[in-house]
Amino acid sequence: MQIPAGCYSCIFEQLQSLVKVTGLDGKSAKMLFEHSMRQLLDTHGEGLVVQHIIRSATDRAIALSGKGADYDPFGAIKKQSNVTALQFVDEFRNKIRNSPEPLQDAVKIAAAGNIIDFGAKQHGSLDIEKELSTISERSFGCFDFAELSRRLMLAGKLLYICDNAGEIVFDRLFIEEIRRSNPGLAVTCAVRAMPVINDAVLSDAYEAGLQEVAVVISSGSVYPGTLLDETSDEFRRLFDNADVIISKGQGNFETLLDVADERLFFILRIKCDQMAKLSGVAKGELVLMQGGKLSPA
CATH class of the missing domain: 3.40.50.10880 (Uncharacterised protein PF01937, DUF89, domain 3)
Known part of the structure; x- marks a missing residue:
């Protein structure tokens, strides 16, 4: 399990989409990006697949949106x-x-x-x-x-x-x-x-x-x-x-x-x-x- 370097840009595009659909403000958007970047930096993409990062980012975006655990961003x-x-x-x-x-x-x-x-x-x-x-x-x-x-x-x-x-x-x-x-x-x-x-x-x-x-x-x-x-x-x-x-x-x-x-x-x-x-x-x-x-x- 590892995340190829070529997948990083797609991950960040996904984060941007989450920001847009959840309507996060600038401060919350920055917190979302920092959350996922920290995961990647701490692991160097080892022991993970892209799907782990996207799940974690989705959960974080829902929490930051304040719209409740049942909120479906898309x-x-x-x-x-x-x-x-x-x-x-x-x-x-x-x-x-x-x-x-x-x-x-x-x-x-x-x-x-x-x-x-x-x-x-x-x-x-x-x-x-x-x-x-x-x-x-x-x-x-x-x-x-x-x-x-x-x-x-x-x-x-x-x-x-x-x-x-x-x-x-x-x-x-x-x-x-x-x-x-x-x-x-x-x-x-x-x-x-x-x-x-x-x-x-x-x-x-x-x-x-x-x-x-x-x-x-x-x-x-x-x-x-x-x-x-x-x-x-x-x-x-x-x-x-x-x-x-x-x-x-x-x-x-x-x-x-x-x-x-x-x-x-x-x-x-x-x-x-x-x-x-x-x-x-x-x-x-x-x-x-x-x-x-x-x-x-």
Whole structure:
């Protein structure tokens, strides 16, 4: 566990986003930055991952805001992300159903939906509607579709680890198509246990209608990622017993990559130089990658 130097600038962008969405004044903003800088200086980034820093910073920002422990800094943004994504549901569902390769188009739409990520872009710099309108223009730098399709056809249990609000609307469309091609498949979707950045929690999942296509649970993770040792017993049982595991987004990719499990399939958009280096895929491209192909950096 260590935080690469290249991740520091992204951490500070996240802190700036927290300042903006929580409305912290100058003094409180300085205290938030000093809090995270102290963690990095004291540890030199060793024994930590970025997800630890972001969780701690989120807790500190909530405390400094004085808005109470239940305050979700990105709550309004997540709700709007779901609302915006839902406006495109009929268009993309029709595209999938009219396609000669519906499952392939469904996974492409789910992958492209990973653009909705305020963990990789500062709040205010992401035009969700514009991004979704150009979703068909995205290309894949890695596309292990044949193996995913084969395993899904043989599977009895699928664990789908979700990422962001808004994005989960397109996960729902993908799961609809997975279940249409494999009606007996048991599907469980896992979301975060607590709000962090714009990652989906149970309330976000219900707004997107995920409960209509899968059993929806909390993974027990309080991080923008999945550190298996810090998830719930229920989630780890599901993880161990699943025939196929789909992991959405950069945070899950970062934290699950070293599991090196061939049941895992990572679906994400490469959003930074560090992830491009780690995956071998160019920044901006989409990824559908089977686990076990890469050695963790």
